[in-house]
Amino acid sequence: MNNSKFMVRKVAVLGAGVMGAQIAAHLVNANVETLLFELPAEQGDPNASVIKAVENLKKQEPAPLSVPARATSIQPANYRQNLALLKDCDIVIEAIAERVDWKTGLYQQVAPHLGEHTIFASNTSGLSINQLARAFPENLRHRFCGIHFFNPPRYMHLVELIACQESDAAMLDSLEEFLVTYLGKGVIRAKDTPNFIANRVGVFSILATMHHAREFALGFDVVDALTGPLIGRPKSATFRTADVVGLDILAHVINTMRDALAGDPWHKHYAVPGWLQTLVDKGSLGQKTKRGIYQKVGKEIRVLDVGRQEYVPSAGEADNDIKELLKRKNPADKLAELRANAHPQAQFLWAIFRDLFHYCAVHLGTIADNARDLDFAMRWGFGWNQGPFETWQGAGWSKIAGWIDEDIAAGKSMSTTPLPEWVRDLGRQASPAVNTDIEGVHRVHGSYAPATNTFHPRSTLPVYRRQLFPDRLLGEPAQYGETIFETDAVRMWHTVDDTRHDGVAILSFKSKMHTIGSDVLDGVQQAIDEAERNWRALVIWQTEPPFSAGANLQKATERLKSGEPPSAFGLLAKKLKKTAQSAVLKAARSLNLADALMAGKLAEVEAMIAQFQQTSQDLRYSMIPTVAAVDRLALGGGCEFVMHCDRAVATLESYIGLVEAGVGLLPAGGGCKELALRAAQDARNGDPFPLLKNYFQLVATAQLSKSAEQAKELGYLRRADPIVMNRFELLYVAKAQALALAEAGYRPPLRARDIPVAGSTGIATIKGMLVNMREGNFISEHDYLIGSKIAYVMCGGDLTPGSLVDEDWFLELERTAFIELLATEKTQARIAHTLKTGKPLRN
Known part of the structure; x- marks a missing residue:
């Protein structure tokens, strides 16, 4: 790579299959000029295959495109006529089928047409990057690497970046910075091992789940009831996730592990179960063929009965006692009770946790640079609330390690390989001079790396300075600046560096789902008064999403059961498919006027509405600029706050709308x-x-936008409101917008x-x-x-x-x-x- 500033003007994606087309879609979501290549059609328009793939993007759920009109920005191309276009591309992403021979053949075809500084990245879920690099011209290998987007690329945060032996370090840094800021991704540098980090651990977790499901005679639907939200994982759990991914893809990845990992202590478990192979052979590949482990018949969900080889109504549930056990807040008590409980479901859950912990400990040093990378890979790539090491550490590092040792000795675990010695060392001695009371792999100053026996700090790439409060791991404290004032409902604060603050005050709500009641309205008005006296600007930003689920007229947020857009794409698809119903529910729950109605307190409600309107107007006409930093939901009153601030900065995945009509009302906060x-x-x-x-x-x-881009089309956001691709950069950009308004000599509109x-x-x-x-x-x-x-x-x-x-x-x-x-x-x-x-x- 040369030393000039790395700029991405144009990207080409090679392969218009499911992943290639969706990667292209996310590139145009980010305003990147994009070419999508495919083999020329045998008859008619040579680009017919690409055109069809692009049209299909408009029909998919969850939507790969921020708005359907983005599809027209993808430029169709084919290998026969358009290879010369590659010379003007800054990045070329190869995303064809997972076959080494096909990929290497394509490299030989396209390499002569690449530009002088073009980065060439192979999107692969687990093939050896060094093996692929050997097919690339030797003089270009310094610009070759692996890149692994997770499906669907728009929604899944993780991208694994894998170097080959010749990859240029500066090239990798430039590519990481592009992926983080412009595509909004969480980048993990993975080692060149089969299936890299997330798929290696995730597929083992699926294999362990299959193994113990058979051992404890639990049906697929029972297992999914146990391995979803109850243990902090997506609602699609295990077998529904397999259906979504594709059973053929799952089988391929398992076979990759079998073929490439001979000698692995768990090698005997790297085998496609007979029932799974039968489904693949029949073409029952899951969601894409409308039948796999599950099948939907009308409105009824059916599940495969392996013994009967037919689909039966899905009725499996977690045992009530087990569900109550899993609700316990203390993770140490939870895992202890699972291990001690004789119920098959409890024993099953302990077994899958134990074997996952064991596997991650043994393989950490070979597949990842440090424990932080492994945990983030599972959170960002598989939608887990916590990574394996976080769960282990939270439950008591030494105690869990001892139990794993006992189960290995008793022959209960899937492998007899002992835990590495470093596991015991991290329990016996704490980090030198820092946090001596903490056991485990995650410390304030870094996460454990077995290869060097040190705790690695986070990346120091300049791009991460934009993440004022990056995603945190267990053991990393949340220190949100210095408090200006705080009430039961809100906290006003500011960020600080070593010498000064920048004059921007930040307001965060403390209510559940950041709903807006009289106490929050009082806090907003107090914050505006304080900002006008002593600060240059005010930003409304929540430490966790959503921005706001709307008005809460009677402080009844305890009735909210959920409402945040799911981290897993399966839940997101369901939500966006049923936007109207979801919006209605959120509106009713956030308004929750039942108590007021029964008491006949309409006058109180009217007074609160007047207060709400006044607060909205205060945001508009205050003497300092106000900026709403929006992530995920901004419903009803939350949307009205966004509309009244001088500027809104929103993440792409912001779902904004005035939804009151769904419960028979109308927007009345302005x-x-x-x-x-x-x-x-x-x-x-x-x-x-x-x-x-x-x-x-x-x-x-009660229309709810399906993206921040659509919110602009609908009119909830202004055309000038910036959209941020990476949610961890939201506050940085919002503060910059606020300061820009202040520096321009801000005056409120007339x-x-x-x-x-x-x-x-x-x-x-x-x-x-x-x-x-x-x-x-x-x-x-x-x-x-x-x-x-x-x-x-x-x-x-x-x-x-x-x-x-x-x-x-x-x-x-x-x-x-x-x-x-x-x-x-x-x-x-x-x-x-x-x-x-x-x-x-x-x-």
Whole structure:
């Protein structure tokens, strides 16, 4: 590599299969000009295969594209006509099938066409990078490496980066920085061993689960009930994950381990089970063939009964006592009770943990640089809440090690190989001079590396300076700056370096799901006052996602069972597929007005709405710039805060929306007002109605964006609001935006006092549309009422079209309509039903 600044203007992806096409999709999500290559079609358009692959991207769930229109930015290409285009590419990613002969043949074909400084990376899930490099021209090998995206590339955080012997160190650093900031990835430097880190450990975990499921006679669905969220792993658990990945892919990876790891202490377990091979032979490959370990028939989920060789209704569940045991907070007590409990399900769980710990300890030194890399690989690549070493250390390092030793001696473990001596050393002695009371591999100053018998600190690459608070491991304290003030509901604080702070104050909510009640509103107003007196800018940022699940009018957040977008892509797919239902549930739970309704406290609710509106307006018109740093959900009132800040900075995976209509209400924290104002400001020929009609549909259907990019298209975010690909860089960018506004001599916008309204004509037009929908039984009578109220507010009331009003006019209409809807029995029934059942009610 030369010493000039590394810039990525164009990337080529070779191979338009499932992974290649989705990698290309994520590149264009990041505004990278992208070529997608495939073999030329035998007839017709030579690029027909690529064009078909790109069209398929628009149909997939979870969506590989941030918005469908991004598909047009992928440039189709083929190897017969377009190889000359490669010379202008800064990176070429090969992503064809996992066959060494096919890959090496392609290298020979494309290598002569690469540019002088082009990085060439092979996307492989486990093939030897050094073996592949031998097929690459020797004079180009310094620009060759392995890169392993996890599926689906848009959503999975992990990318493994693997050097060959000749890989240039500076090239690898440049590629890592590109992957981290521009594609939003967590990069792990893996060693060139079969299946690298995450697949090596993850596939062993699946094999161990299969082994012990058979040993304890547990069905596939029972195992999935046990190995999902109950133990901090994705809902897809073990066998559903296998179906999603593809049973043929799983079998291939197992066979790779069998063929490449002769002499491994667990080698006898690297075998595809007979039942799995039978499914593969039949073409029952999982989700992509609609049948694998599971099969969906109508609405019924069926699971394979191996003994009967047929699918039966899936009804397997975790035992209630085991579920209660797994709810224990103390991990040491949890694992101790699993080991001592004679129930087959408890013994099964202890066994899979024990063998996983044993395997990771024995292989850590050969597959990873340090324990941190292994744990992050499992968290980022497989969606586990904790990595294996974190779980072990949290449960008591020495005690667990002793139990593993006992089980090895008793012949209960899958291998008789003893634990490495360093395991005992980390229990017998603590880290020199630092944290002498901590046992295990993770310490404040680094994570253990067996090869050097030292604790390795985190990477010092400049890109990581942008991560003010990177993903943490067990043992790493969360120290979020210095407190300015703190209440039960919020904390205002600032970051510090060794000498000074930068003048940007940060506000974080302490409520569950960061919902917004009167106490949070008080805290926001206090923070604005403090920032105006003593600070240059204010950023609203949460230490953990989501940004905010919306208004909590009665401090009833304990009824929230969940709501954060899942870390695993299987859950994410389900969520995004059922956006409306999810939004309805979140809205009802966050509003949770049941107690207020029963007590008849509508006046209290109205007072809180007025406070909410005032807080939104304070964010807009404060004398210091306000920036919302958005990650994951920003619903209802959370969305209204985002819309009223001077700037929003959002991660790509931000799901934003005004969802109150789903439970029979309307946005009343300034949301309707803000959309009406934007329609008026952006109107062509002075007529706000064309834009206002689109905004009405947005609010009336409680539409939730499926990405920050779509939130811009819908109008929740402004075109100028930056999108951040890496969530760990969000605060860094938000602070930079706040400082840029302050440096520019920030003044709040002038209050809008002459907003033209669509008035009575706009209301009549929308009502006409609603009447047709009601008469066609597309909406109910109450839906019609809700839509009419929303139209009345957004059109500015029953005024002459073009009449000029101010913001307070719209805010009063919001409050009045909200309370009128809240007072109806049908809206109350919708809220109560959704809170009780988790499902929307159409009445």
